[in-house]
Amino acid sequence: MIDNNETIEEFLAQHSADVQEAVRKAAAAEIMPRFRQLAAHEVDQKAGPHDLVTDADRLAEQYLTEVLGALLPGSVVVGEEAVHANPVTYDAIRGDAPVWIVDPVDGTRQFVHGDSGFCTLVALAQHGVLLASWTYAPARDQLATAIRGKGAFLDGERLFSGAPEPGRDLEVATSHPDYTTDEEKRALLALWTDGVRPRACGSAGLEYLAVARGELDATAFSWEAAWDHAAGLLLVEEAGGTALTRTGEPFRITGGNALPFTAARDAATARRVVELLAGGV
Template sequence: MIDEFLAQGLPEVEEAVRKAAAVEIMPRFRQLAQHEVDEKNGPHDLVTVADRKAEEHLTAALSRLLPGSAVVGEEAVHADPEVYTALRGDAPVWIVDPVDGTRQFVQGDPHFCTLVALARHGEILASWTYAPALDLLATAVRGQGAYANGERIHSGSPDPGADLRVATAHPLYTSEEDRRFLSRLDVPGIAARPCGSAGLEYLRVARGEMDALAFTWPSAWDHAAGLLLVAEAGGAQSTVDRVPFRIDRDNALPFAVGRDEATTLRIRELLRGEDRGACGPTP
């Protein structure tokens, strides 16, 4: 059933993602009233009516497209953490972040996106990264490559001798221990900056516009779509335990994502405090 869906149903997912953005997100962009923005876990962790309505829209649409599937959405998990356990079940799972980059959305910055991924048994099978205000859609299907607005994309490798451009977990959302790990990237040859929308940072790596990412939180809705996109573009990823990050288990954090394997290993070993030079250690 899942193979048949992957062969035939993907255009309908794209249509659902675009419609959710058109109906629930874009009419509210730069139009939010004060009462339509709430805090979840603090002043920097925002949720808007667009997040909630878009997730409801996508949950209904995606469940119809693939009967028997589950949906793990950011807002549903916030309301009921037990929803997250569907990632470890047998049913196919839709992983949804209705507005990735809510802070940017609230500020009127167009660099936000909707993230959808389809997974089963922890394997990410397909993903959609849609930035409606930028008119940009990136897609990936396992084993079939990564695309942005219909054109094949490749992550490539960094320019020899150039500083590695790395986006890291934003300090607004990191603990003291997180910042201790990330401070290990403050070395010659690394040009680090705080990340914006995680989904769009993954896309920049997949297109070869950024060299690597270093994240300190595990939420599947932030990572699933981008991990497949980068992998299908030729990139790699690893946790500090030197094993891949998976959405269906607890992971050692932080983890590194790079446009090629050598870059990923370099960032991973810096995060571990064990880097032995620009060529990276033996994995």
């Protein structure tokens, strides 16, 4: 089993391209053949009509679980659909082994409706530290990658999030307040104020990519499932951005965060969003 960051760095130097290939192959084999071709029996609900799962989700996750586990002996895979079937598997994120965090189709609702705004998310972490990430939007043929300390890239070009232009409203992609606790709802509603332009979020992975590209100023999310956030958080961090919880602490993929939290283009924007979120509670 890999048990130190140096050997993981060696693994990433040798096999990052293999992970990219696995992500692309999972999408080509299991996701894109079903894009705009889903039959009714290939779509199910999990917790309700807004929480969908398809055969593409399940089969792409199975593919990635097999390939990623074989690439890195001693590692474990935490995938969204596996956790739905057996919630205890989520505990591996807090364990000692390197862990692959997988969301096979982030933005399933968009995928089901034939919208291109979905992606496959893979992150590698150990001891709660994000080490590498891959964000692949197959319908747009975009692949974003990040390795801790080595930068963030989109299709091979370095990403720099930068600071928002002075004097304009901050654009913030947010969770819908109606799908939160009362406390979180009050926090999110505080973003509806002068100088801020909130909008509903789409695929979390693609919102993080927009922040890393400097196209979106910040996010404000009220849930902490690691498969939605791990890949994007490292992407934003390596592009120069910052993620903070409502109480101003760094977001932890191991859980226990004060929600909502933000990921922003720069530290000043993150602090501004946090101030608003904290003031709304």
